[in-house]
Amino acid sequence: MRSWQAALEALRADPCGARLLRAFAAGDGVHLVGGAVRDLLLAREPRELDLVVEGDVDAAAARLGGEVTAHDRFGTVLVRADGCAFDLVRARAESYARPGALPEVRPGTLDEDLQRRDVTINAIALGFDGTLTTVDRALDDLAAGVLRVLHDASFVDDPTRVWRVARYAARLGFGVEERTRSLAAAADPSTVSGDRLGAELRLALREPDPPAAFAAVLDLNPRYLPEGFEPRPAALPAALELLPDDGRPDLLTLAACTAGMDAVALLRWLDDMGFAAPERDLVAAASRFVTGAPLRAARTNAEIARAARGAPAEAVALVGGDNARRWLGELRHVRLEIDGRDLLAAGIPEGPEIGARLARALDRKLDGEASGREEELAAALEDGGGRGRVRS
Numbered sequence: 001m002r003s004w005q006a007a008l009e010a011l012r013a014d015p016c017g018a019r020l021l022r023a024f025a026a027g028d029g030v031h032l033v034g035g036a037v038r039d040l041l042l043a044r045e046p047r048e049l050d051l052v053v054e055g056d057v058d059a060a061a062a063r064l065g066g067e068v069t070a071h072d073r074f075g076t077v078l079v080r081a082d083g084c085a086f087d088l089v090r091a092r093a094e095s096y097a098r099p100g101a102l103p104e105v106r107p108g109t110l111d112e113d114l115q116r117r118d119v120t121i122n123a124i125a126l127g128f129d130g131t132l133t134t135v136d137r138a139l140d141d142l143a144a145g146v147l148r149v150l151h152d153a154s155f156v157d158d159p160t161r162v163w164r165v166a167r168y169a170a171r172l173g174f175g176v177e178e179r180t181r182s183l184a185a186a187a188d189p190s191t192v193s194g195d196r197l198g199a200e201l202r203l204a205l206r207e208p209d210p211p212a213a214f215a216a217v218l219d220l221n222p223r224y225l226p227e228g229f230e231p232r233p234a235a236l237p238a239a240l241e242l243l244p245d246d247g248r249p250d251l252l253t254l255a256a257c258t259a260g261m262d263a264v265a266l267l268r269w270l271d272d273m274g275f276a277a278p279e280r281d282l283v284a285a286a287s288r289f290v291t292g293a294p295l296r297a298a299r300t301n302a303e304i305a306r307a308a309r310g311a312p313a314e315a316v317a318l319v320g321g322d323n324a325r326r327w328l329g330e331l332r333h334v335r336l337e338i339d340g341r342d343l344l345a346a347g348i349p350e351g352p353e354i355g356a357r358l359a360r361a362l363d364r365k366l367d368g369e370a371s372g373r374e375e376e377l378a379a380a381l382e383d384g385g386g387r388g389r390v391r392s
């Protein structure tokens, strides 16, 4: 673990960190807090720069320069300046009216602000002279790689913290302290809304190693994921490797993990977790491997296209194998040079026959039997028997 001096140096070396050090001095009541301090001390790249302010947040925001947006009911302020983003929040104390409720918030001291946090390693504040203010054991836990909640009611107040612990365990490779582990095992996710649990799940999907986060949450408490959810599906690494850049690795991952779930239960769970309809449908379709068997059995390019066309790239990637690779890398981009207007001009009547003839021409093109406008048109207009005969 780094010293505070080294952490401050790393902050200074970062253009956004340097801006902070120019704007604030010791005694201003402004501290860097949370994940950024943790990551600086661990010699990792900080992801977000969160500041806690004892005093006037707007005045502190103004000192940073840039564009200021107020962005939540707790008086949080976002400042954007020269490609940097800073989240400023008034130091606060929190209490929870009932398990899983959103907290009631009042202005507080820096110490109180640290006490409301999730785990010790996130409850460290760095002053701009290098002073570290922490909850008990925070620095020891950071050095030892331990995740520990701050008090016994932590998961009762906010059961989403089990997800947070799982994500940090996966990302940082930290262990979970024994007492925290038994409190997590007793946590009750049903006291929070599906939307909030879904938000945590979506954050897990954006981690560098989502299966590690899923395995960690299941290890802490199996009630955080539905029956049949497989945290480390064997097909996932190859499928991710096949997924084109315009695909959604997060949804592919979720589809792979939920392939063993009952179809109705899966749809209900995705709805409950607050997925939008297009995402829900994509995950459901991909997790069912709808195109699987015909795509694997396809022997020609045209057969591959018939099996894969219309399926999301995520579904095809999950099927895997050479046919999926060929479809995603090459065949799905093949287009005809002709279109329906060419067939109308050639005297084919408007109606389904146009589509059928175009499909036949595309099959020929995919199989290397027609290339260029003339040959495509000939393939589309051809009548008579043989492969791809158009019935009317």
Ligand code: ATP
Pocket (backbone or CB within 6 Å): 033, 034, 035, 036, 047, 048, 050, 116, 117, 118, 119, 122, 123, 158, 160, 161
């Ligand atoms: P990441 O690296 O994932 O961004 P982070 O620690 O910055 O990690 P955020 O979700 O951005 O995580 O939250 C910022 C800080 O706010 C955390 O470090 C933690 O101290 C506190 N925090 C966030 N969510 C909770 C929560 N549910 N309960 C208690 N403290 C929380």
